Amino acid sequence: MILKLCIVLIALLASSYATRKLPENFMLGAASAAYQIEGAWNEDGRGPCIWDSYTEEKGLDNGYVAADSYHKWQDDVRNAKLLGLNFYRFSISWSRILPNGTINFINQKGVDYYTNLIKALKAEGIEPIITLYYWDLPQYLQLLGGFLNSRLVEYFEDYVRLCFELYGEYVKYWLTINEPFTICYDGYGSGGNAPGLQQIGDGVYQCAHTVLKMHARAYRVYDEEFRDRFNGQVGLVINSEWREPKSNSSLDLEAQERALQFSVGMYANPVFVGNWPQVMIDRIGNRSAQEGFTRSRLPPFTEDEIAYINGTHDFFALNTYGHYMVEYQDDEPISYPSYDFDRSVKTYNNLIPSGFMLRKKLNYLQERYNPKAILITENGYRTDDILNDADRIKVLKDFLGNILDAVEEDNINVIGYSVWSLIDNFEWGSYKAKFGLIRVDFDDVDRKRTWKDSGYWYQNLTSTRILDD
Structure with missing residues (x-):
């Protein structure tokens, strides 16, 4: 009898450790x-954007049809409802409502598309979380200089004010700009994303300077003109994979901190602390002087701009996928200007999904920036074109388990989690990478949707609120 009781107790304890309850x-x-x-892409008045031009120029797959959600948005809302989502994060196409990016012509059909989508989500009890800019700059504004033109701040102000006015009564969470590091490094440094410019020495920093002022302007517009009416929240979506030092040597730890400050810190420091990270100011300034420049390649903020940008956050919006290994390396000799030389960190480009590394990152963000809350706006795992995506389920469990550890044991206020992505989609030049909970058949003219195993798993998670370890 005693033995049976012991077995029952052990089984109950094992069961309690095998399942965890998400906070309500x-x-x-x-x-x-x-x-x-x-x-x-060319229907109902939408204007061209930089990804239309970039994919055509490079001969890449494009988003002309993509998952055809413009026509199948009701299917997407239906699937979001069946999944039991608390929220659906999507972006507004700037050129769909302002075809050339400026306020002189408003495309009513584009406005109506998002109105219908937002109202349908609200009717199903799903909170719309809207990204105002997700990489698709109207081509007309790129011809004016894009993110290298500081007047983009004013064009963005007009656009976001319109969005706040149109949709503010329905939307409680606004994301101003998605992944500024990717916008600036890949778009204006490496040339790997639209608009494909290779200005690694100064374009990256000029872009970042403009992005931060755009974000701050959007935040201030909402804060001063709309917050009292709609009581929403606004944040900047910052992406940075965790950088893990190769060793615990002081040099590798220095390299880790430098790598983080040249990525997440480049955008978080001005918003949460004020001004560029000091290590960026010092290193870029010193190398610029040695390169023969009369001033730093890092554009300075005025004191007024520092104060204007600082504090423009209601939460920390984080996109996170994996981590890199980094180690110290000696500075490169002075030659041509380069962000990579300014940072000077050896990086092993093996992007590895790890929930434990995510927990480290959450602790780092809490310690450095002390945000009011953290909202994980993207996290996911790439697979092949399969329905039995057990690997994705395993990775998502790992991430969510470590997020719960951060909440329960580290007292970090993580308020939500968004998996990337609802459906398979165009992954910036290719359709090979599959991130969706729901498969899209891109060979089918109807873009048929089919649930994957991960979709059913996520549906169970939203229903039971229990994470099975």
Whole structure:
């Protein structure tokens, strides 16, 4: 009898450790982006954007049809409802409502598309979380200089004010700009993303300077003109994979901190602390002087600009996928200007999904920036084109388990989690990478949707709120 009781107790204890309950107010959602799913690139008045031009120029796959969500948005809302999502994060295509990016012509059909989508989500009890800019700059504004033109701040102000006015009564969470590091490094440094410019020495920093002022302007517009009416929250979506030092040597730890400050710190420091990280100011300034420049390649902020940008956050919006290994390396000799030389860290480009590394990152963000809350706006795992995506389920469990550890043991206020992505989509030049909970058949003219195993698993998670370890 005693033996049986012991077995029962052991079984009960094992069961309690095998399942974990999500906090009741912890939001579960899924994400997408306009250019990656909507298609209808030249329909109903939408203007061209930089990804239309870039994919044509490079001969890449494009988002002309994508998942055809412009026509199948009701299917996407239906699937979001069946998944049991608390929220759905999507973006507004700037050129769908302002075809050339400026306020002189408002495209009513584009306005109506997002109105219908937002109202349908609200009717199903799903909170819309809207990204105002997700990489698809109107081509007309790129011809004016894009993110290298500081007047983009004013064009963005007009655009976001319109969005706040149109949709503010329905939207409680606004994301101003998605992944500024990717916008600036890949778009204006390496040339690997639209608009494909290779200005690694100064374009990256000029872009970042403009992005931060754009974000701050959007935040201030909402804060001063709309917060009292709509009581929403606004944040900047910052992406940075965790950098793990190769060893615990002081030099490798220095390299880790430098790598983080030249990525997440480049955008978080001005918003949460004030001004560029000091290590960036010092290193870029010193190398610029040695390179023969009369001033730093890092554009300075005025004191007024520092104060204007600082504090423009209601939460920390984080996109996170994996981590890199980094180690110290000696500075490169002075030659041509380069962000990579300014940073000077050896990086092993093996992006590895790890929930434990995510927990480290959450602790780092809490310690450095002390945000009011953290909202994980993207996290996911790439697979092949399969329905039995057990690997994705395993990775998502790992991430969510470590997020719960951060909440329960480290007292970090993570308020929600958004899996990337709701459906398979156009992954910036290719359709090979599959991130969706729901498969899209891109060979089918109807873009048929089929649930994957991970979709059913996520549906169970949203229903039971229990994470099975």
